[in-house]
Amino acid sequence: MTAPIQLNDPSLWRTEGYLNGAWTKGSATTTFAVTNPGTGEIISGDGLPDMTLADTQQAIEHAEEAFKSWKKTTEYERAAILTTLFKLMKEHAEDLAQIITVENGKPLADARGEIAYGASFLDWFAAEAVRNYGDVIPSAIKGVQNIVVKQPIGVCGIITPWNFPNAMVTRKVGAAIAAGCTVVLKAPPETPYSVLAMVELAERAGVPKGVINCVLTDKNVQEVGRELCTSPKVHKISFTGSTRVGKILMEQSSSTLKKMSMELGGNAPLIVFDDADLEKAVAGTIISKFRLSGQTCVCANRIFVQDNVYDAFAEKLAAAVKAFKVGNGATEGTTHGPLIHAAAVNKVQSHVEDAKAKGAKVLLGGAKVDGPGFFFQPTVLTEVPRCAVDEDETFGPLAALYKFKTEDEVVERANEAAVGLAGYFFSENISRINRVSAALEVGMVGVNTGLISQASIPFGGVQQSGFGREGSKYGLAEYQNIKLVASSL
Ligand SMILES: NC(=O)c1ccc[n+]([C@@H]2O[C@H](COP(=O)([O-])OP(=O)(O)OC[C@H]3O[C@@H](n4cnc5c(N)ncnc54)[C@H](O)[C@@H]3O)[C@@H](O)[C@H]2O)c1
Numbered sequence: 001m002t003a004p005i006q007l008n009d010p011s012l013w014r015t016e017g018y019l020n021g022a023w024t025k026g027s028a029t030t031t032f033a034v035t036n037p038g039t040g041e042i043i044s045g046d047g048l049p050d051m052t053l054a055d056t057q058q059a060i061e062h063a064e065e066a067f068k069s070w071k072k073t074t075e076y077e078r079a080a081i082l083t084t085l086f087k088l089m090k091e092h093a094e095d096l097a098q099i100i101t102v103e104n105g106k107p108l109a110d111a112r113g114e115i116a117y118g119a120s121f122l123d124w125f126a127a128e129a130v131r132n133y134g135d136v137i138p139s140a141i142k143g144v145q146n147i148v149v150k151q152p153i154g155v156c157g158i159i160t161p162w163n164f165p166n167a168m169v170t171r172k173v174g175a176a177i178a179a180g181c182t183v184v185l186k187a188p189p190e191t192p193y194s195v196l197a198m199v200e201l202a203e204r205a206g207v208p209k210g211v212i213n214c215v216l217t218d219k220n221v222q223e224v225g226r227e228l229c230t231s232p233k234v235h236k237i238s239f240t241g242s243t244r245v246g247k248i249l250m251e252q253s254s255s256t257l258k259k260m261s262m263e264l265g266g267n268a269p270l271i272v273f274d275d276a277d278l279e280k281a282v283a284g285t286i287i288s289k290f291r292l293s294g295q296t297c298v299c300a301n302r303i304f305v306q307d308n309v310y311d312a313f314a315e316k317l318a319a320a321v322k323a324f325k326v327g328n329g330a331t332e333g334t335t336h337g338p339l340i341h342a343a344a345v346n347k348v349q350s351h352v353e354d355a356k357a358k359g360a361k362v363l364l365g366g367a368k369v370d371g372p373g374f375f376f377q378p379t380v381l382t383e384v385p386r387c388a389v390d391e392d393e394t395f396g397p398l399a400a401l402y403k404f405k406t407e408d409e410v411v412e413r414a415n416e417a418a419v420g421l422a423g424y425f426f427s428e429n430i431s432r433i434n435r436v437s438a439a440l441e442v443g444m445v446g447v448n449t450g451l452i453s454q455a456s457i458p459f460g461g462v463q464q465s466g467f468g469r470e471g472s473k474y475g476l477a478e479y480q481n482i483k484l485v486a487s488s489l
């Protein structure tokens with residue numbers, strides 16, 4: 001099938017899975033459709049193959065076979081391939097961004113930003129690969145030398161979400177390749193084309209056959225996931241997605257005691273203290289809350305504002321949100337795109353209705369948008385009481401403003417969530433900045449900023465947001481085993 005959009009390089013629009021260096025439907029007997037959430041139109045023609053359990057088993061075997069030689073490549077060889085892939089991404093950045101927008105819906109400017117972000121992980125891990133240092137440890141046993149080396153863990157099962165269809169792939173696969181691992185990648189059914197385009201570029205960059213394998217499916221996702229988790233040939237699972245699915249994968253992986261990285265859901269608190277610079281706080285809230293129309297795991301979910309600046313902050317925030325241009329991400333000037341599907345729109349609606357029923361006031365928005373595509377009005381609620389938002393991330397464009405009086409009270413509220421991915425606060429008081437940064441029970445804190453994501457930072461959460469860190473100097477270790485070699489001299 002030809003691409004539904006004009007690409008400079010139409011061969012980036014792949015329509016099959018990828019096993020052992022070959023594009024294939026595998027043993028699929030059915031297909032699944034992909035929808036443009038900005039228009040509601042199906043963009044996948046006759047559909048993509050629903051690959052099967054048998055295809056996954058094959059993919060694992062190919063990855064296991066490829067690992068035998070790939071693990072012996074030098075860090076410099078792997079870094080060179082990652083650098084080539086980085087350059088190819090830059091060269092094809094516009095096509096890759098167009099592909100994201102047509103299947104995910106995000107505005108083109110954001111999609112271009114995601115490609116730059118995604119590419120930065122390849123650049124980062126190319127550099128990390130050649131800094132894969134070991135240790136020499138003083139020995140307590142006379143005549144014995146202790147050397148510690150880091151080795152690739154083996155075949156990795158990688159499961160990525162639709163919200164960053166490109167960057168979640170490069171963040172994981174970049175690290176795996178740098179470490180010397182091979183991978184079986186299960187693409188998200190909502191946004192498979194971005195994943196396939198990256199696999200195509202990886203092939204062009206010289207990634208040998210079997211090192212990256214990609215399974216496509218919607219219908220068989222549970223069987224495919226279970227196989228990745230239970231196969232004794234897979235030594236690592238890296239997952240980004242919901243806490244609900246993360247728990248299933250962890251339970252399934254217990255039979256083989258796999259190493260796991262779990263980047264799960266959040267329910268980020270964002271706190272505006274009365275000593276904040278309100279302009280900074282509004283700008284930070286806009287980026288944190290409304291990035292990708294609220295569909296990032298690090299989006300602010302519960303916005304706590306101190307009582308004596310509450311009205312002023314709410315008014316400024318609503319004025320800024322009113323200026324959004326909501327629409328199809330491919331349309332020039334759109335600042336905020338659709339949600340991924342109708343269920344996502346319904347979830348936002350249910351959170352708004354629940355908050356309203358309990359006493360919240362609608363300052364702006366509050367309703368679905370009629371017409372094609374999956375849109376919800378950017379919404380600001382005030383006087384928000386305890387409600388569904390406290391319990392669950394909305395994953396949509398709803399800014400729920402809670403009022404608080406004291407620092408102690410708000411820190412306790414912020415830490416009530418069972419999850420702990422990101423947290424943000426705004427204050428110009430250095431003592432408070434130190435106290436609150438230390439007190440928030442999250443993996444990542446943004447102070448006077450709503451944007452924290454970069455390749456160089458350890459991305460990840462605590463509690464039910466999962467464990468493991470991606471990117472940064474810690475990211476490579478997720479794909480490595482530490483081995484001691486104690487030798488008699
Ligand atoms: N912490 C992070 O870095 C991060 C990043 C992005 C999204 N998320 C979280 O992901 C959620 C939104 O994404 P979603 O709704 O697509 O999540 P999801 O958990 O439903 O899906 C994520 C991926 O898991 C796959 N999947 C679903 N069920 C599976 C199963 N039984 N076995 C194997 N794979 C399965 C999906 O096909 C998809 O590829 C939110 O909770 C968000 O916070 C977290």
Ligand SMILES: O=CCCC(=O)O
Nearest residue numbers: 163164296297298453
């Ligand atoms: O939504 C998850 C990832 C978002 C990010 O890396 O900033």
